[in-house]
Amino acid sequence: MARNEQLIRQHKLLQLLEFSRFGRTLEELRLDLIADLGLTALHERTVRRDVEALQAAGFDIQTDTVERGKVLKLGQATTGVHEVGISASEMIALSIGRELLYPLVGTQYWRGIESFWNKVQETVPDGVFDHYARYRKTLHVFGTPSKSYAEHEGMLKTINRAIVEHRVVEIQYESVGKPMTKRLIEPYGLAVYQSSIYVVAAAHEIEDPKERLRNWKLDRFRKATALDEYFKADELDLSKHLGRSIGIFSGDEATMVKIRLGGRAAAYVREDPWHPEQKLDPTDDGGSILTVPVSHPREVLPKVLSLGSDAEVIEPASFRDAVSEAVAKMAAKYQQS
Incomplete structure (x- = not known):
């Protein structure tokens, strides 16, 4: 048995029972586990033993007989632990985060987001929800890509x-x-x-x-x-690994890139920082020298180009050359047209 396999199955079993309002048969749970965990095979006896282990651990898993057979469902002693106490401002923050994650629609992550969001809406008092709904209309979320996984x-x-x-x-x-x-x-x-x-x-x-x-x-x-x-x-510390650079090309070591910014460009970068560890040193002409960690020229290229002539990569030479080459190719295309 692979490490933690039993724990993973039992955790997924609880999720499946939690999402099922009318219960699931052992066979339905078996098929769901195979699909959700990417298993090649799973015996019904294994599912039964997992259910019994969860019951022994104190989870209120009950059986009921319906038209399609004997089903398992979570009892009140289990579902009651999911009651949520939340304020209107917390609901607004949660709903904004939910909309920012629209690209996850159709994945297991989105089902988890929607399940929790539905619980929140069903649990909060009417007065709290009315207060949330009134103020949520004043805030709109835009700019998320129209993509789905x-x-x-x-x-x-x-x-x-x-x-x-x-x-x-x-x-x-x-x-x-x-x-x-x-x-x-x-x-x-x-x-x-x-x-x-x-x-x-x-x-x-x-x-x-x-x-x-x-x-x-x-x-x-x-x-x-x-x-x-x-x-x-x-x-591996994933947070540390992914936070070393301004983009997604994170590696063991990032390169400290220096960029000369004009006054307007420096103001933009100050408003919307590229990285938590960036440094902006003022220059005599009202601009700044930006120092920021970058793992690959492709990370800094779109950011520099978005600032136009108000930004110039100074060093290292390899990053400056990459931006210079891209600008030259763009200029050549516009001259041809």
Whole structure:
């Protein structure tokens, strides 16, 4: 048995029973577990033992006989623990966060978000909800990409299971402008960056520890299969790893890039910082020198270009050359037209 497999199944069982208003038969639970956890097989006896273990642990799982057979459902002693005490301002904050996560519609994450949101609406007193509804109309959320990961739900389940069990995953990956390739990855976690999901995983065939870990964009996955091969996970602080740079190309070490900003550009960057560790040093002409950690020129390029002639990369030379080359190609295209 893979490490924590029983715990994972039992946690998922509780979720399935929680979402089921009219209960589930053992066979329905078995099929749901296979689908949600990406299993190849699961015996009904195993599901029964998991249910019995949860009952022994104190969860109020009751049985009832209906037209389709004997079903299992959560009793009041279990469902009562989910009552939520929340204020109108907390509901507003929660609803804003929910709308910012629209790209997750169709995934298991979105079902969790919607399930909790529905519980909140059903639990709060009418006066609190009326107060929330009145003030929520004054605040609107825009700018989230019109994309969805519904078609990737199956792959997400496979990858989530592989992360927990430390399983190697075979993927078919198609980078933009490149042919599809078959790769083996060792997944450590998931990251949501600018409404896109990335899989933080090591490339199985690469041995250099500084080169192995990469962020793979889920949009480019065409297929993902968890193999019966396990990897030894390295100690990794994902938050630290992903926070080293201004973008998603995080690595072991970021490069400190210096950018000369005019007064208006410096004001924009001060209003909307690029990174928590950025530094803005004022210059005599009213502008600033921005110093910010960057892992790849492609991270800084769109930000610098968005500021136009009011921003200039000073160093290092490799980053300056990358921006210079992009600007030259753009200028050539506009001159041709």
